[in-house]
Amino acid sequence: MKLRLHFVVDPLGWLCVSMVFGIWLYNSVFVPTLVLLPHYNEGHISWALVVCYYLASALCILALLRASTADPGRLPPDPHIPFSERADWELCNKCNLMRPKRSHHCSRCGHCVRRMDHHCPWINNCVGEDNHWLFLQLCFYTQVLSLFTLVMDFCQYYYFQPLTALDQDAFTTQHELALLRVSALMGLVMFGGMGSLFYTQMAGIISDTTTIEKMSRTLDEILETA
Numbered sequence: 001m002k003l004r005l006h007f008v009v010d011p012l013g014w015l016c017v018s019m020v021f022g023i024w025l026y027n028s029v030f031v032p033t034l035v036l037l038p039h040y041n042e043g044h045i046s047w048a049l050v051v052c053y054y055l056a057s058a059l060c061i062l063a064l065l066r067a068s069t070a071d072p073g074r075l076p077p078d079p080h081i082p083f084s085e086r087a088d089w090e091l092c093n094k095c096n097l098m099r100p101k102r103s104h105h106c107s108r109c110g111h112c113v114r115r116m117d118h119h120c121p122w123i124n125n126c127v128g129e130d131n132h133w134l135f136l137q138l139c140f141y142t143q144v145l146s147l148f149t150l151v152m153d154f155c156q157y158y159y160f161q162p163l164t165a166l167d168q169d170a171f172t173t174q175h176e177l178a179l180l181r182v183s184a185l186m187g188l189v190m191f192g193g194m195g196s197l198f199y200t201q202m203a204g205i206i207s208d209t210t211t212i213e214k215m216s217r218t219l220d221e222i223l224e225t226a
Helices: 011-041 047-069 083-088 132-158 176-207 211-225
Strands: 089-091 098-100 104-106 111-113 118-120 125-127
Touching (some): 011 047, 011 176, 083 089, 176 211
Antiparallel strands (some): 104 111, 118 125
């Protein structure tokens, strides 16, 4: 499967990706600083727990980079159409190029994408035939990291032993409660959002239906009943 680089010039998409990156960076800095590393240094938790958190964080940001820069299945300007498949191709009325059926034209990207599921502003890229599996990886790893973050925030107050070596003048120590509350809120929102998105994407794969096709069918049903 080809993984060609693909960049979309969209300031709104860049803003959304920056917000996702900021949430990842926040939790990847403050959770280890406030919870994991201090408790590891005092022997309260195993080194394996620290390694697992950083591994989940690395997999999450790697999946974000891959999903946002991978070619979703962009059709070339002059595609080669096998003679036996010509009946399965159609003309796009927006870019006036031939495309296989179940392809869709993305107005944000400005081109047609094979088996396009939807355009996701949070990765500033379309989700299509060639990067759908990368998008699913991103959803899965984000759920893992978010759940990990929620568990660490919970354990900090209700399970872990109190820390003895604390620098009360440090910024992170003085604002620990506020920082971990923000971290827990981010983790809860990301886990719930990505969990529902992952479920709907898997349901679409099982039923062999894209998000665009689902929306089109729903709209047709509404128009029929109106």
